[in-house]
Amino acid sequence: MTTLPNGYYAAIDPAxxxxVTYWRSRAGIVSVWPKRAWYGPxxxxxxxAPADxxxxxxxxxxxxxxxxxxxQAVHAVIDQDPAAARHRFAELSTRCCLCGRPLSDDRSKVLGVGPDCREGLSEDMLAQLVTPAIAAAHAARLSKEGTAR
Structure with missing residues (x-):
């Protein structure tokens, strides 16, 4: 597995x-997210267990x-397209794909990146992170939350 940038990723379970499985990369170590989640077989x-x-x-x-x-199959899916795995995480969780914190303001939800993490990013980089699917997913979630109140 290649070294992934620190952040959060989502991958479709190959089995x-x-x-969808969620993962966190820190210092080159990829682990399940949230911490005690169990995915796979x-x-x-x-x-x-046999007695013998x-x-x-x-x-x-x-x-x-x-x-x-x-x-290894899950990690290969993430390695194949880390940007797509980050997009998928932001689309499905309403959390920042860089730090994992919940997104609260509308612009953050559309971009999939919170205001603190956005500070050092250029507009070009933000454009690479955002997809129409993220915006649509968050808009749908906001409308459900608005009608539930």
């Missing part, structure tokens, strides 16, 4: 296209190999 349960120690070790190694393969 289940109906599921179901965790192995102790009750399902050698069989149990083989069973766990097989599960781990499948999980690592799934994890």
């Amino acid at each position: 289940n296209p109906d599921t 179901a965790r192995p349960l102790k009750r399902d 120690a050698d069989e149990r070790i083989a069973w766990l190694r097989e599960w781990n190999a499948g999980y690592v393969k799934w994890l």
Whole structure:
């Protein structure tokens, strides 16, 4: 996996296209977001483990190999187009794709980047971050929130 810039990313689960997984990159380490989320193959349960120690070790190694393969597939999706993964995060979460904080003002929601993170960015860079899909997703969410009140 290449070194991703610090920030937040969303990727379609390669094993289940109906599921979106969320990730955070910090200092070259990519981890799930939020911190305790679980994505991918179901965790192995102790009750399902074989009684024999050698069989149990083989069973766990097989599960781990499948999980690592799934994890590599997700990271490949993010590596293939990190900008799209950031867009997807901002579209689906109404959070800043750079720092992960909730977006509160309308301009931030359209851009997908909060005011503090926008300070050092040029207009050209902001234009690369924003997509019509982000704006539409946030407008739809705002209208739902407005009618719910």
